[in-house]
Amino acid sequence: MYTIIMKIRLMCFIFLFTFSFFLSSEDFENNFLGGYLDFEKLFLNMNGDYGVTFFPFLERSYGGRDLGLSGAFTGVADDVSTIEANPAGTSTLQNTELFFSHSKLYGDINYNALAYTMRFNELGFGMAVRMAYLPFTHYDMLGFESGSGIISYTIINFNGSYNFLRTYERFGLSLGTNIKLYIYGVPDTIIANQSSVNIAFDFGLLTRFNFLKFHKTIQKNFSVGLVVQNIGPFTENEPPPTSINLGFGYRPIKKLLITSDLHYMINYSEFTYQNWNYRAGVEVHVTDYFSFLGGVSIKSSPSASIGINLEFDQFRLTAVYNPDLVDLAQFSISGSIKFGDMGRAKRQKKIDDLYTNVLVLINESMYSEAELILNEILSMSPNYTPAKRTINMVLKHTELYKRIRQVIDESEQIFD
Incomplete structure (x- = not known):
């Protein structure tokens, strides 16, 4: 038995030695390890069938009510999550908010977000940071551990928006933009010269009006949002996940919110086989402070989300579970601290x-x-x-x- 094991080990060694003889060490790293460490392929379907795109975390929700509605938030845009869902929404938010969230994704992947928004009359600002951490161990040609570290995805977002034509009766039209700096960090202990930095832009618009309204409040009950998301240069011939998103939010009665989004992914690659993604969500208020969240995302691998939201004058707490059996399942808990409306x-x-x-x-x-x-x-x-x-x-x-x-x-x- 011992002799057989030794022969197998010897054959493996000869194979690896011969393989390395025909390939230089540079070719080995570029062809073999480069493909092995291509984490974009691992997360290719993280939000749908988007084909070969770089940095799919650009499409990932911050968490909170946005995630609880399965991402159908483009037309809602009524809390700090609007920074990612619709950059035009920050000029319409009622309060200055500090938002934080922690999400547990597949395996040991942790995803955290921190965001801050404030509004001066018709002018809105926002800043946000999102980070995902992927523990990874590097093995050499012989299968021995040669290094380990944490691969990180970091997105730094700067937001600005302005609401035009607002009057006492009319909501007006809000326009906004995001400037995103996204950083792909691979430690040299894993493989050298794999980190990258790039930039992307979002552009959005938002308006609200009354339509089939069956309750008496000063707020408009129907909203429409349109966003062009993640426009930017390619990273080593790999495009960002650019999409066009159209969303609606409808509140027929005070305690019920119905949302709907249609997302179209720009096809940069022949490998993209589904561009459309439909999302819908509902929020039902049981009391003034407590509501249930639910949503679905229709794609080749449909997913759903369920959650609860606690809303108070000074803070908000949200817990959401996204039981996706094909893509990355996610459990997220988030909170917002409200600092008031600056006297408005x-x-x-x-x-x-x-x-x-x-x-x-x-x-x-x-x-x-x-x-x-x-x-x-x-x-x-x-x-x-x-x-x-x-x-x-x-x-x-x-x-x-x-x-x-x-x-x-x-x-x-x-x-x-």
Whole structure:
């Protein structure tokens, strides 16, 4: 038995020696180890049948409600996850938020995200960092361990957006962009000169309006988003996962949100065999603070997601499980700390109270006093359309009153 084992080992050694004789060490690393370490192939189907693309984590959700709705968030874009789902959403967020999430993917792969968004009236900003860690051990030609380390995928995101044409009644049109710096890190202890750095861009738009609304709130109940995602240069002839995403969000009643997304992956390669990806999700509020999340993603390997969301005035907690049996299953827990709205709600309440006083003054025919307050309102909020309409009416009444007063004075002079 011992002799047989020795013969097998000797044959393996001769084979490896002969193989290395015909291939230089450089060829061996480029052809054999290069293919062995091609982790993009391992994660090729991480989000669908996207063919040969580089850095598929660019398409990965941050976690939170976005993941709970199976990525059908392009048209929703109402929390910090909008940085990835739709860059136009940051100019519409109610609060300044600090977001963090931890996701456990396949095997020993950990995926973490940290994001921050803030809004100055119609201008929104955001910054985010995402990292995935892949423990890996390198073996030489003879099968002996020659090095180990952690391969990392890092994405640094800078966001900016602006909401145009917003008025008191109209949501307007929000436009936004992301600048992404993505870094593929391979330690030299595994293999040298494999790390890379590149850049990608996102462009998005978002609008909201009322449609088949069966509840009374000031917020619009239907939203539409369009995003072109991950446009950028190739990395050693491998493209980023560029896609065009169209999404809708519909809230027929206050406690129900229905979402739908259609994603089209740009085909850079002949190996891409499915470009379309349909996603749908639903959020059901059991109470004002607690809701269930669910979603599906339709592709060659369909997946689903389930989760819960706890929403409070100062923070949000979300837990989601994505039981994907073909791609990478994911369990994610995330939280957001809300730092307030920078005084926007307080300022809006003051404007509404002033406008109420205006209506009282008009009812008492005190048009001059009403005009002064209306001008104050418009100086605070130039797009407050109720004040715009009312001041035009007040000016007409004031002018009419002056004419009547003039006619009366002239009549008195005639009779005198």
